[in-house]
Amino acid sequence: MSTVSEGLAQVSNTLVYSSMLVYTAALGAFVADLAQRSPALPAARTADRGRLVGVGGSGPAADASSEDRDGGRSVPDDALEVTTAAGPVRTRAAGIAVALTWLALALHLGAVVARAAAVQRVPWGNMYEFATAGALVVTGVYLVVLTRRRDLTFLGTFVTGPVLLTLGLAVTVFYTEAAQLVPALQSFWLVIHVSVAFVASALFTLGFSATVLQLLQERRESARTAGATPGRGRFLDALPTAADLERLAYRMHVAAFPLWGFTLIAGAIWAEKAWGRYWNWDPKETWTFVIWIVYAAYLHARATRGWDGRRAAYLAIAGYACLLANFLLVNLFAVGLHSYA
Amino acid sequence: MSDGRPPGAGTGDIAQPQLGAAGWARWAWRQLTSMRTALLLLVLLAVAAVPGSVWPQRRIDPGLVADYRLQHPTLGPWLDRLGFFDVYTSPWFSAVYLLLFVSLLGCVLPRAAAHWRALRTPPPATPTRLDRLPVHARRPVPAGREEQVLAAAEAALRRRRYRVRRLDGARGRPGASVAAEAGHLAETGNLVFHLALVGLLCALAWGSLASWSGQITVVEGRSVSNVVTSYDTFSPGRLVGTGELPPFSVRLDRLDVVFETDTSGSQLGAPRRFDATMTVTDAPGRAPRQVVVSPNNPLQVGGTRAFLVGNGYAPVLTVRDGRGQVAFSGPVTTRPMNGDYTSIMVVKVPDAQPRQIGLAGVFLPTYGVDADGVPVSRFPQALDPRVVVQVFVSAPGEDGLGVNTGVPQSVFRLDTRQMTRLDGADGGPLQLVLAPGTTADLPDGSGSVTFEGYSRFAALDVHDDPSRGWALATSALALAGLTASLHVRRRRVWVRVLPGTGDGPATLEAGALPRRDDPALVEEVDRLLADLLAAVAGPSTPGDSSGSARGQNESDPQALPREAETHWGRR
Numbered sequence: 053m054s055t056v057s058e059g060l061a062q063v064s065n066t067l068v069y070s071s072m073l074v075y076t077a078a079l080g081a082f083v084a085d086l087a088q089r090s091p092a093l094p095a096a097r098t099a100d101r102g103r104l105v106g107v108g109g110s111g112p113a114a115d116a117s118s119e120d121r122d123g124g125r126s127v128p129d130d131a132l133e134v135t136t137a138a139g140p141v142r143t144r145a146a147g148i149a150v151a152l153t154w155l156a157l158a159l160h161l162g163a164v165v166a167r168a169a170a171v172q173r174v175p176w177g178n179m180y181e182f183a184t185a186g187a188l189v190v191t192g193v194y195l196v197v198l199t200r201r202r203d204l205t206f207l208g209t210f211v212t213g214p215v216l217l218t219l220g221l222a223v224t225v226f227y228t229e230a231a232q233l234v235p236a237l238q239s240f241w242l243v244i245h246v247s248v249a250f251v252a253s254a255l256f257t258l259g260f261s262a263t264v265l266q267l268l269q270e271r272r273e274s275a276r277t278a279g280a281t282p283g284r285g286r287f288l289d290a291l292p293t294a295a296d297l298e299r300l301a302y303r304m305h306v307a308a309f310p311l312w313g314f315t316l317i318a319g320a321i322w323a324e325k326a327w328g329r330y331w332n333w334d335p336k337e338t339w340t341f342v343i344w345i346v347y348a349a350y351l352h353a354r355a356t357r358g359w360d361g362r363r364a365a366y367l368a369i370a371g372y373a374c375l376l377a378n379f380l381l382v383n384l385f386a387v388g389l390h391s392y393a
Numbered sequence: 394m395s396d397g398r399p400p401g402a403g404t405g406d407i408a409q410p411q412l413g414a415a416g417w418a419r420w421a422w423r424q425l426t427s428m429r430t431a432l433l434l435l436v437l438l439a440v441a442a443v444p445g446s447v448w449p450q451r452r453i454d455p456g457l458v459a460d461y462r463l464q465h466p467t468l469g470p471w472l473d474r475l476g477f478f479d480v481y482t483s484p485w486f487s488a489v490y491l492l493l494f495v496s497l498l499g500c501v502l503p504r505a506a507a508h509w510r511a512l513r514t515p516p517p518a519t520p521t522r523l524d525r526l527p528v529h530a531r532r533p534v535p536a537g538r539e540e541q542v543l544a545a546a547e548a549a550l551r552r553r554r555y556r557v558r559r560l561d562g563a564r565g566r567p568g569a570s571v572a573a574e575a576g577h578l579a580e581t582g583n584l585v586f587h588l589a590l591v592g593l594l595c596a597l598a599w600g601s602l603a604s605w606s607g608q609i610t611v612v613e614g615r616s617v618s619n620v621v622t623s624y625d626t627f628s629p630g631r632l633v634g635t636g637e638l639p640p641f642s643v644r645l646d647r648l649d650v651v652f653e654t655d656t657s658g659s660q661l662g663a664p665r666r667f668d669a670t671m672t673v674t675d676a677p678g679r680a681p682r683q684v685v686v687s688p689n690n691p692l693q694v695g696g697t698r699a700f701l702v703g704n705g706y707a708p709v710l711t712v713r714d715g716r717g718q719v720a721f722s723g724p725v726t727t728r729p730m731n732g733d734y735t736s737i738m739v740v741k742v743p744d745a746q747p748r749q750i751g752l753a754g755v756f757l758p759t760y761g762v763d764a765d766g767v768p769v770s771r772f773p774q775a776l777d778p779r780v781v782v783q784v785f786v787s788a789p790g791e792d793g794l795g796v797n798t799g800v801p802q803s804v805f806r807l808d809t810r811q812m813t814r815l816d817g818a819d820g821g822p823l824q825l826v827l828a829p830g831t832t833a834d835l836p837d838g839s840g841s842v843t844f845e846g847y848s849r850f851a852a853l854d855v856h857d858d859p860s861r862g863w864a865l866a867t868s869a870l871a872l873a874g875l876t877a878s879l880h881v882r883r884r885r886v887w888v889r890v891l892p893g894t895g896d897g898p899a900t901l902e903a904g905a906l907p908r909r910d911d912p913a914l915v916e917e918v919d920r921l922l923a924d925l926l927a928a929v930a931g932p933s934t935p936g937d938s939s940g941s942a943r944g945q946n947e948s949d950p951q952a953l954p955r956e957a958e959t960h961w962g963r964r
Contacts, residue, residue, distance in 0.1 A: 056655075231653065231660040239689040299910055310876045317868050326689050328606065328700045328856035330864060331597070333481045334453065335446035342439045349435040356428040367436075374439075382446065 060170035061230035067163035068184060068223060074156035075216045081149030082208035088143045089206075089290030146205040150198065153212060157195060160188045160219075170230045176246050182379070183222035186250050187215045193254035204300070206291050210261035241322035245315060252311035253375060256347075259304030260372040263365045266297035270362060298361065302354065305368060309347050316340050339378040346371040425492070426499035434493040441489050445480035448472060452479070494594060501587045508580050515558045516574035519887040523904030528914050532922055533898040538929045539569065539890040542901055545928040546571045546888040549921055555886065568902075570889035575882075576908065582877025589871035596867055600860030605629040605638075607855055609699075612707045612724045613848040616644030616672075619695065619855070639695030644672045646683070648704060648849040652773045662732055662773055669701050669851045686851075696857065703852030705729045705736055708756050708780055709845040714745035715838055721745070724848050727756045728805050734758050734773040738782070739807045743796045747789040748839060753807040754782030754824075756847070768826070780827040780844045784835055785812035815839065883908035886918070888925070901925065 164185050168175040176185045194211045198204055265288075272288050275281075291297070319340065324330040331337065350371060353364035412420065424430055449457035458478045462469035476483030523529050534542055543559070550557050555573035562568045607627035609617055617623045619642065621635045629635060651666040669686045673694050686692045692699040707724035714720040720742045727736035740752040760779040761771035768781045785807065787793025793811035795802065802808065815836055817823035825833045827844035834841045884907055891900040903922055907914050 229657075229660065231655070231663070232665055302910070306879045310872060310879065313872050313875060317865075317872060320868070321865065324861060325691070326700070327702065328691065328698055328854050329858065330861055332453065333445055333450065338442050338446045342442050345435055345439040345442070349432055349439070352428060352432045352435060356432055359429070359432065 056172075056230050056232070057170045058230075060166050064163045064166035064170060064230070065223075067159050067166060068219065071156045071159035071163060072216060072219050072223075074152055074159060075212050075219070078149050078152035078156055079209060079212040079216060081145050081152055082205070082212060085143050085145035085149055086206060086209060086287040086290065088145055089287065146208070149208055149212075150195075150205060153191065153195060153208065156212075157188070157191050160184075160191065164188050167230060171232065173232075174243050174246075176242070176250075178228045179226040180222050180228045182246075183218050183226055186253060186379075187218040187222070189247075189250040190218075190254040190257050191215055193251060194258060197258065206265075207258065207261055210265070211258065214257065214261075239322065239326065241318065241325065245318040245322055248311055248318060249315040252308045252315055253379075255304050255308035255311065256372055256375055259301045259308060259368060262297050262301035262304060263368045263372075265291060266294050266301055267362065267365050269297055270294040294361075298365070301365070301368065305347060305350060309344075309351065312340075312344055312347065316344055335382050336378065339374060339382050343371055343374045343378060346374055422499065425496050427496075428500075431493065431496050431500065434489060434496060438489050438493060441486050442480070444477055448477050448480075450478060450480065452481070490594075494591060497587055498591065501584060504580075505584050505588075508577075508584060511580075512577055516556055516572040516885065519560055519570040519572050519889055520904070523887060523889065523902050526904035526906050528905040528907070528918050530903050530918055530922055532901045532926060533893075534890065534901045534926065534929055536893050536896055536899050539892065539899055542890050542899075542925055542929055543569055543571055543888070545925050546921075549924050549928075550886065550888075553917075553921075555884075568889045568891040570887055573886045573888075575884050575886075577883070579878050579881040579883050579908075582874040582879075582881065584874070586871050586874030586878055589867045589874055592867035593864060593871065596860045596863035600630075600858050600864065602630045602632045603860065604856070604858035605633045606857070608702075609853045609855060610726055610850050611643060611645045611853065612726065612850040613645050613648055615724075616642055618642035624855075639697060640676055641695040642674045643692070643694070643699070643853075644681075645851055646670045646672055648851050650704060650774075650849065654774075664773070667701060667704060669704075686853075692853070697855055698857070699853040699855045701851055702854040705850055705852070706734065706756055706758060706775065706778075706847050707850045708738065708778070708847040710740060710752075710780070711843040711845060712740065712742045712745065712750060712752070712840060713843075714742070714750065714840045715748060716746050717840075718746070720750070720840070724850070726804070726850050731770075732773060733770040735770040737805050738780070739805050740782075741794050741796060741804075741807065743792070743794050745840060749787040749792065749794050749812075750835075750840060751785040751787075751794055751807045751809070751812055752782040752842065753785065753809075754780065756780055760826075775847060778829060778847055780825070782825050782827075782842070783822050784815040784825065784839070784842075785809050786815060786839050787812050882911050882913070884911065884914060884917075886921070888921075 164175050167181065167184070171177075175181045190211060194207065268285060269288050269291060272285060273294055292300075319337065320330040323332070323334075323337070346367060350364055350367040353359040353367050410416075449461050451458050458473075461478075462473065465472075472478060476485065480486055520526070547557050547559060550571065550573040553575070555575040558572045560570045560572055562570070605628065607621075607624035609619075609624055611617045619638050619640060621627055621638065627635075647670045649666065649668040649670070650664070653660045653663045653665050655661065667687055670683065671686055671692060672681045672683050673692065674681045675694055684692055686699070686701050688701055691701070705727050706729075707726050709724045710721065711719060712721040721740065721744070725738050725740050727738040729736045736756045736758075738752070738754060738756050740750075742750040742752075755768065755770075757768060757770040757779045758775040758777075759770050759772040760777045761769055763769045768779070785793075788811075791811070792798070793813075795808055795811065815823045817836075823836065825842060827833055827842065829844055829846050832841050832843040884905060886905045887903065889902045891902060893899040901922065903918055905914050905918050
């Protein structure tokens with residue numbers, strides 16, 4: 053009594069492969085964009101950075117006031133745009149990259165929708181489907197954020213790269229044929245719980261990328277303060293300051309954290325309906341809880357004197373590691389009510 | 394803080410304050426309720442929760458724990474002693490979260506008191522130097538409109554849900570002004586969130602005391618009633634009396650199980666549907682009703698819920714003893730071991746005369762033999778069922794099975810230490826392979842075994858937890874509080890009108906102070922000023938319509954240079 057449509061499943065697979073091709077092209081364009089940005093910086097700004105960091109003030113405000121004095125523009129401290137006297141740097145590569153990412157998103161969306169149509173249910177019932185749908189949401193969330201903040205194209209590399217990796221992992225290691233769900237998953241809560249988890253994970257992914265860039269930028273800035281010439285990573289000069297990146301990361305995490313709390317609660321409600329208890333310390337429940345606690349620690353750290361900046365960033369990275377562990381390790385290895393892979 | 398010596402003047406010593414017991418207690422309390430301690434406790438809680446997902450936990454699967462202990466004879470008992478198989482009820486885990494909650498309360502309650510006081514104080518007075526604030530702007534307004542402007546400012550700010558206070562210029566403060574404050578909801582949300590977590594913890598505690606759960610197995614065609622003796626496992630909370638179980642009974646009419654039969658995919662044999670059709674009698678004397686129960690659709694009866702969590706086969710056997718009499722007849726609950734439902738079965742026949750009989754083996758829904766010659770099941774549906782058992786007998790007249798000793802035994806384990814295994818014709822152990830409807834005679838006249846047919850059984854997890862409503866309510870409240878605390882902006886805004894010199898234009902000055910990172914504040918101030926200037930009828934001055942924070946560098950002879958833009962000053 054299989055109602056699975058093989059034809060649609062094939063269409064879905066083809067679309068996944070095509071989207072991977074386009075993602076690769078987009079990744080290349082984003083990398084080209086980063087590489088192109090460094091030489092476009094005015095020398096004054098680079099010198100400014102070194103001087104200002106030497107003074108020890110917080111980057112952007114000091115930037116702003118010094119630029120005031122220099123007779124330039126007053127820039128609010130959330131402007132992450134790289135600006136020159138002529139205006140924001142918008143390389144052609146970035147434009148191409150974003151367009152390619154939209155195309156890849158469309159193909160990817162088609163793949164997921166085709167898979168859903170093939171199995172006549174929401175397309176996240178096993179590891180392969182989790183990975184493809186999750187990666188889709190990451191790209192989707194990034195592009196939505198990009199429409200509101202055009203200056204975040206520098207994150208593109210760090211979004212398309214992991215998405216490509218995830219899709220590669222999905223089609224090689226996780227691949228499962230299109231089929232029905234096991235009875236335990238046939239519930240409306242699957243839609244709610246998992247989709248919110250996807251959006252929260254996508255935002256955590258963006259926050260993680262920003263955090264990693266922040267740490268790299270911080271290392272570079274402190275090297276400059278110490279007077280040494282910083283080593284590799286010239287593309288970082290084209291990126292916002294560590295403090296700006298930190299604030300971007302914070303905003304991503306703040307958006308994601310309540311959503312993850314909702315995931316936790318929705319999961320508990322579903323568990324209550326399906327298994328009779330809302331909390332049984334099942335491995336997946338435990339790790340979802342652990343992730344929430346670690347990100348709560350990150351938020352607390354930002355409010356604790358002496359713990360913000362680098363140490364809080366470590367906590368955010370630890371949280372993301374737990375997120376990956378939750379998805380990869382727990383699904384595959386731990387035994388409990390959640391073993392579906 | 395000292396109850397000790399006076400400052401050591403003249404002794405050349407540095408006199409340190411002596412802390413008495415109260416002093417030390419106060420110090421410890423302050424350390425416990427500090428943010429840093431809360432942070433460390435949070436990280437510790439996360440770390441402490443991880444072992445529960447690495448090692449098998451008793452509350453999820455006691456069988457796995459027992460297996461682990463058998464496989465790790467030295468490490469196992471030590472882990473057990475240290476609580477690694479019961480992590481979430483262990484003393485060290487409980488210590489972490491209890492300390493965390495004490496720290497939380499110790500921080501939140503004083504903050505709640507402070508917030509209550511803050512809610513009742515009016516917005517603070519306008520600072521003299523508004524241009525020192527992170528966001529400030531100036532616009533010229535026509536002279537003589539001060540009152541109008543300030544009234545418009547008050548109204549505009551009230552519309553934006555600020556609390557507003559009007560101040561007159563006095564005592565050296567130039568110009569009348571309006572002071573406004575908004576965003577108390579953020580702190581309220583923060584406090585609600587943390588207190589709701591405490592409420593959640595209380596709900597969890599109450600739940601573990603007042604809830605009960607148990608597993609019942611019911612075979613097709615049979616019925617069970619909700620008494621403690623029907624349960625295979627029964628775990629009551631401390632406050633639950635076993636006489637309080639609601640008196641319902643259920644009968645399993647039919648269990649429909651469907652497995653994937655599509656041979657083209659990797660999902661062959663995966664379960665697709667479990668539907669249990671049951672007849673339920675809510676209480677003695679009530680009319681029975683029929684319900685279909687499936688994994689996501691529990692049975693609601695007697696205020697409790699029964700969840701379909703497992704199923705298996707129950708082959709029906711008849712065992713005749715050495716004297717030819719029927720010593721056992723009925724379904725035998727088996728335990729499936731894998732996805733193909735190779736199921737362990739054990740039959741104990743203590744009433745067989747003169748020798749007790751024990752059967753131990755497997756039930757295979759679809760008979761097959763693997764590469765080593767071991768019988769296994771090939772598919773979970775009963776396409777070709779077999780019972781494959783070995784036979785054990787006790788010494789004549791003795792209780793080799795041990796059922797009369799009063800010591801409880803697992804129904805899936807046959808203790809063969811007092812039993813003798815029967816041998817087959819070839820000298821090896823006798824292995825009966827029975828197809829449905831066939832009978833096998835045991836050697837030495839010990840009796841016979843007939844495999845009549847098979848039924849299915851359903852394992853129901855019956856559960857009652859009165860705390861779940863509270864848990865849901867407190868967690869929803871926590872989530873609402875969290876969202877408010879993270880996304881509501883705490884701000885203070887001041888608007889002042891400085892009278893101009895002579896007949897010249899007056900200056901409208903605005904300044905705003907964000908509590909923390911607040912990029913939208915600049916736009917807010919811009920829009921506020923634009924609103925105010927629009928509300929003041931009069932010739933528009935070129936400086937009015939500018940005000941984008943990104944700043945246009947257009948110079949305008951009439952506008953005040955650079956101060957017409959809204960500035961980000963120091964943070």
